[in-house]
Amino acid sequence: MDLGEKISLLAGAAKYDASCASSGSGISAGNGRGGEGSFGFSLPAGVCHSWTEDGRCVSLLKVLYSNVCRFDCAYCVNRASADTKRSSFTVDELVELTVEFYRRNYIEGLFLSSGIFADPDTVMEKLIATARKLRTERGYGGYIHLKIIPGSGEKLIREAGLWADRLSANIELPTEKSLHRLAPQKSGKVIFSAMEEVSETGRENEEDRRRIKSAPVFAPAGQSTQLIVGASGEDDRQIISLSSSLYRKFALRRVYYSAFTPVGLPGLGGIPDSRLPDIPGPPLLREHRLYQADWLLRFYHFSAHEILDDASPFLDPHLDPKTAWAIKHPDFFPVEINRASYEELLRVPGVGAKTARRVLEARRSRTLSFDGLRRLGAVVKRARYFITLSGAFPDRDSQKIAEDPGRIRRVLSDRDGAGLQLPLFEF
Ligand code: SF4
Incomplete structure (x- = not known):
């Protein structure tokens, strides 16, 4: 497969991951990440024009290292059982691609994830090798968001944060029960442990940097995660409670909500799966209300139980959640x-x-x-x-x-x- 085909395949395969946004990094070339003579500048949110109206980031080269995957998550176009073309980049191909796209002003950064084509450490090493090479050999100072592969070792997670601005491990589904049903090879415990490692290392790094100004920065744009909405039966109250606890426990910068896209639909690839709900299209309004409720958690000092409770477990589709609270x-x-x-x-x-x-x-x-x-x-x-x-x-x-x-x-x-x-x- 030539490089053009790989790009279209592996960029297409990454598009369902919403957990990217080049926000709040403040890292610029030459501050120790790209090294002397480096190029590229990663600006804070609002300046780099990386937001779409619904908060998604559009200016990153967003690709998978590989869409070969051993896992069989029901909601994913790349799952092992999907009848789809497979391919992988090499580290050198991805590095060249990023540099070329960046120099031509097509992108402001790289968002790199991957299917689980081998054991977690091997997959994580490839992502890290790409970021390391960009920073150390190509003097790249632009934004990098790396996906953390749950189950990879602590040392690798620590190294990933030295090259990346942002890290993310996707929780995907709100409960262990749903993970077990729809993504049987995934474990909430393993994913939370990766998040904990990132947040602990970030905290230690802040302390180190207070004492030693020249200490390297660990993932300065923090960590984020993604939750798929509508693939499993949880209500909005469960989703918002989980987000609230993730913000508290692991100091997440963002939880992204991604309306479940029925991958069995014609044109979207994959085959229908009886474990998934039969819906005509992604529940975008629900996703939108969850973003608004999330906004209340982060900026308006609401707690999860004020927004939703046992008596009203779903957000009102007709009112934004702040107005709904006020009326009640x-x-x-x-x-x-x-x-x-x-x-x-x-x-x-x-x-x-x-x-x-x-x-x-x-x-x-x-x-x-x-x-x-x-x-x-x-x-x-x-x-x-x-x-x-x-x-x-x-x-x-x-x-x-x-x-x-x-x-x-x-x-x-x-x-x-x-x-x-x-x-x-x-x-
Ligand atoms: S681990 Fe699951 S969600 Fe990720 S690429 Fe593989 S099948 Fe898709």
Whole structure:
């Protein structure tokens, strides 16, 4: 197979992995990773234009080292039983490809994963060898995201973080039971242990670097993971609880949610598998709501059990989760914008974290009006039913609607989830 065919095969095979984003690294060429005379610059999120509207990264060369796999995960196009063409790169091919694409400005970085074509250490070594060669022999200073192969040794995980900006081990399914059913060769315990190794090493590295400034940096953009949504029967409450615990335990930077794509569909490769749900297409709205709920965990100081509980285990498809929470908690509202704490402001639909900070700042010198709040960036058509300004609702209509949760729901209902885009939208 020639190189062009390999690229199209192995880039196509990697496209279902959502766990990449060149965010928060701040690593530039010449700071010790690419070495003297190096090229490439990996910028923090928002500057390198690597985000799509739903938070996915588009500017990385995203490929598999190999799509040969010993595992037989039901949801995966590369599973051992799938009737698909197989191929693998060599380390040199991948290094040359990355350098060439980078020099031509096609990409800003490399996202490298692989099928399990051999034992975990051998697969991990190939990924590391690619990153090492890029950094040490080719002076590459751009972004690198390496997949951690669960089960590979501690020493390898430690080395991977010396060359990569970000590492990720995909948990894929929310419970051990689902892993056992759909990805029988995978084990949650082994995956968590890889995450723990990354987070422990990262913590030790931070301490080392506080003492010794020249100590090498370990995975400065941290670690992420991916959860597939809709391939197994777990509810949103289980998914959000798991994410919350991953953020807490392993200091993950991001959990990515990937709507399950039925791989048996014509044109998507693979064969239908009776263990998988028969759905017409990926549950994109559910994925979108989970991203919004995740946003609440990370930036709005919500806990998992505030967002979802036993009585409502699924996110409301018609309302963003912050508005859904607000409608269920009428006692909390209205929030007086001119007196509320930062925490209280964060709970108001339509007031994002940035706007809440601006409100606190502006209040030092003036009393805010409705227009003033709008100018600070609040989405007032959403906020108006939940706030007062100097004791009064923005207008009579808002007050009337605020007294009736059913009406607020009707007014703010978003029937198909359109228009609620993250991360650009503050909600
Ligand atoms: S380990 Fe599972 S998810 Fe990963 S490539 Fe192999 S079959 Fe696909």
